[in-house]
Amino acid sequence: xxxxxxxxxxxxxxxxxxxxGRTILSNIVDSQVETHALYGGVVPEIASRRHMEAxxxxxxxxxxxAGLTRDGVDAVxxxxxxxxxxALLVGANFGKSLAFALGKPFIPVHHIRGHIAANYLQxxxxxxxxxxxxxxxxxxxxxxVKDYTEFEILxxxxxxxxxxxxxxxxxxxxxxxxxxxxxxxxxxxGDPKKYKLPVSHVxxxxxxxxxxxxxxxxxxxxxxxxxxxxxxxxxxxAACFCRAVVDTLVPRLALAMDETxxxxxxxxxxxxxxxxxxxxxxxxxxxRGVRLYLPPLSLCGDNAAMIGAQxxxxxxxxxxxxxxxxxxxxxxxxxxxxxxxx
Ligand code: KG4
Ligand code: ZN
Numbered sequence: 608x609x610x611x612x613x614x615x616x617x618x619x620x621x622x623x624x625x626x627x628g629r630t631i632l633s634n635i636v637d638s639q640v641e642t643h644a645l646y647g648g649v650v651p652e653i654a655s656r657r658h659m660e661a662x663x664x665x666x667x668x669x670x671x672x673a674g675l676t677r678d679g680v681d682a683v684x685x686x687x688x689x690x691x692x693x694a695l696l697v698g699a700n701f702g703k704s705l706a707f708a709l710g711k712p713f714i715p716v717h718h719i720r721g722h723i724a725a726n727y728l729q730x731x732x733x734x735x736x737x738x739x740x741x742x743x744x745x746x747x748x749x750x751x752v753k754d755y756t757e758f759e760i761l762x763x764x765x766x767x768x769x770x771x772x773x774x775x776x777x778x779x780x781x782x783x784x785x786x787x788x789x790x791x792x793x794x795x796x797g798d799p800k801k802y803k804l805p806v807s808h809v810x811x812x813x814x815x816x817x818x819x820x821x822x823x824x825x826x827x828x829x830x831x832x833x834x835x836x837x838x839x840x841x842x843x844x845a846a847c848f849c850r851a852v853v854d855t856l857v858p859r860l861a862l863a864m865d866e867t868x869x870x871x872x873x874x875x876x877x878x879x880x881x882x883x884x885x886x887x888x889x890x891x892x893x894x895r896g897v898r899l900y901l902p903p904l905s906l907c908g909d910n911a912a913m914i915g916a917q918x919x920x921x922x923x924x925x926x927x928x929x930x931x932x933x934x935x936x937x938x939x940x941x942x943x944x945x946x947x948x949x
Contacts, residue, residue, distance in 0.1 A: 616694055618639040632674075714926065728913070737871035742876045756924040762863065764816045798840070807855065853884050
């Protein structure tokens, strides 16, 4: 089954054709990142307009690369939640209209389910159940994937997501948007013990995260140094920050491994590209003797291939959208996004 998938939840307009949830026939990503970098972060209204300009071109490119006409696809999928609502509405309405015009099923997909499904494209033998650490720009979650469309949230962030913290710290250190990859590169050669940064714990919720204290500590450190006219060792501060994020995420994943006795552990989301996190997860998996699945860097960030992968399993579960399908700025990973306008 060939699914044409569309993703537009944030600042990438993406389209892909995926076969049977596992094989990439095409994967086109049109990034708006340079436009938003001018403003230091994503400007939602600009994102929506850019999606409108790009969505037809990107979709046609994905079909062309897959060697298909519009009639050659078996279904159309689109990210319907969560994300920037104006941005989501472009891809969701375009995908829905295309599906109904072609007389094909429409499959609404949850963006974070898609991030997890990126791993199905890379690892043909990966099957639920497995434990997942999701670390993206908007979400940090520990999720038990019980089945392809059945998710149990074990823990989550109480404030900022890991990626959000990376982006804010990058701003303070003057390297701009998007922060994650820049901080990762900046940390090379830095001393990860030079600055003392806090690792927060949430009282009575050992699997929950909090990044706001860490973010504030970096902001204060930079401002205090600025006021005193002291030079910051940016490489070391970036390294200390990466280490603190890893020290927040990885022990909670280890605890979740203990609680679930998981043997298969998956990482997903933009922050899964972080070299410190990948190294720490690899070490944890080796120590525990569990199998670790890390998506390739090309599938960590937003793309439509991951949406097409998850869409296949949503289709098999009967989770189809009607003409009344809406998009939603927020939705838990455990909720269905096949919801009608009330
Ligand atoms: O999953 P994603 O592409 O979008 C959301 O669904 O939110 O994640 C984007 C986030 C951004 O905050 C970006 O700074 C972060 O992932 N990111 C990284 C790295 N590459 C991207 N964070 C840390 N290290 C990286 N190498
Ligand atoms: Zn994402």
